[in-house]
Amino acid sequence: MGVRSYRQYCAVAKALDVVGDRWTLLIVRELLLQSGCRYTDLQHGLPGIASNLLSERLKQLEEHGLVRREAAPPPVATTLYHLTEAGRELEPVLAALLRWGVRFMPTPTGDEAFRSQWLAFPVSELLCDGEPDDPPAAIEVRTGEQPTVIEIDGGEITTRLGAAATPDLVLEGDAPAILGVLFGMLEVSDARTLGLRTEGSTQVLRRLRYPDLPTPPHRAEQVEE
Amino acid sequence: MGVRSYRQYCAVAKALDVVGDRWTLLIVRELLLQSGCRYTDLQHGLPGIASNLLSERLKQLEEHGLVRREAAPPPVATTLYHLTEAGRELEPVLAALLRWGVRFMPTPTGDEAFRSQWLAFPVSELLCDGEPDDPPAAIEVRTGEQPTVIEIDGGEITTRLGAAATPDLVLEGDAPAILGVLFGMLEVSDARTLGLRTEGSTQVLRRLRYPDLPTPPHRAEQVEE
DNA sequence: CGGCATCCTCTTTGATACTG
DNA sequence: CAGTATCAAAGAGGATGCCG
DSSP states (O other): OOOOOOOBSOHHHHHHHHHOSTTHHHHHHHHHHSSSBOHHHHHHHSTTOOHHHHHHHHHHHHHTTSEEEEEOOTTTOSEEEEEOHHHHTTHHHHHHHHHHHGGGTTSOOSOOBOOGGGGHHHHHHHOEESOTTSOOEEEEEEOSSSEEEEEEETTEEEEEESOOSSOSEEEESOHHHHHHHHTTSSOHHHHHHTTOEEEEOGGGGGGEEOTTOSSOTTOSOOOOO | OOOOOOOBSOHHHHHHHHHOSTTHHHHHHHHHHSSSBOHHHHHHHSTTOOHHHHHHHHHHHHHTTSEEEEEOOTTTOSEEEEEOHHHHTTHHHHHHHHHHHGGGTTSOOSOOBOOGGGGHHHHHHHOEESOTTSOOEEEEEEOSSSEEEEEEETTEEEEEESOOSSOSEEEESOHHHHHHHHTTSSOHHHHHHTTOEEEEOGGGGGGEEOTTOSSOTTOSOOOOO
């Protein structure tokens, strides 16, 4: 079993001893996005992982006290995986990686998987409501397998899986085009040439702010209509 | 060559595609601590790394634009490795890992390597001067191969390799004992039983604060004499 | 089905030795 | 000093099998 350690008396190395193995931090990502996951939910949220690896990593995470198994009551009748407090405390690590990794998002390779729940992390971490006094708004995002709603209400921005009752704006298309307009890396007109389809008013996109994305790229005035 | 990717359109996964390989983040740590390293300096700061791996990782880091090679002028006559701006921007990632990893420091396994320069990161990231109006103070730390000085001056805490002219306190012994008293995880009396030797007044340790170390452990009153 | 365990192949790593 | 070369061991990836 992988008891491979750097053997350095350094907190960074110690942290990497525990979460530095391949796939481990992505498993934590999935459990942060939806604590109380079934094994199959994890497999779905981690496209490409081998089943034996997921199984082994979960065991290691449990041994290290980052993950807790819960035997779900009869209606579900299966095991649910939760993060412990120590596991949730990895969120700043994931957030820092996210902020550093956004620089690679504008140039997708085209063969990448996408899952709707992955939207939640960048939205909550990077987006702000620039007009907190405006009335609540909802953007429905249709990409990946399930629709997602971004709800903007009094300065708070949240996401949830599912459809919106009366969205102000619907964005449909590939994830790169949608992420591009949400995070100001693409103008709507450019995103349309990448296959973005919209319903409703793109005005609501003007409310979105990304306070500390480095070099807020080429978003002069991205809104029309 | 390792062009292994998670193939997920997610900024965290993209970041890990670049810096998720074994040793990579520790190489970045070394270059953050001392940009302008020679190959041998890196080998020394990364005990346990295989030479071929260091070589390959440096190539990958250069390809990804995190590291820049500099041909040093005649007096040195060798290659120096520097972080680029993109590489330095990984500091928040390392800082988050450090904060998460400190929980494993109180229970060292005993077979760990230690390097003096590793002190700089936790000191600057975790320690504050609780008495910024007190006169400057210096703590000399003798562990690892080279002595290090922690300088406290008007609320600023810095470290540098080398000896202090007139240290207020000298700490000598194993890294766990020294880190233990610096970060409030050990009382001085307990650290002495672990082999800590001191010269000067341990009063200066009372100035040190660790604002957001979770559960500031068992430091009631660690100072005597 | 959900939750793995096994088997097999391929890649990555770690340790050591060697070279310009 | 700054790497390459070599090679055995460990880990990752993929397919399939098993069991409640």
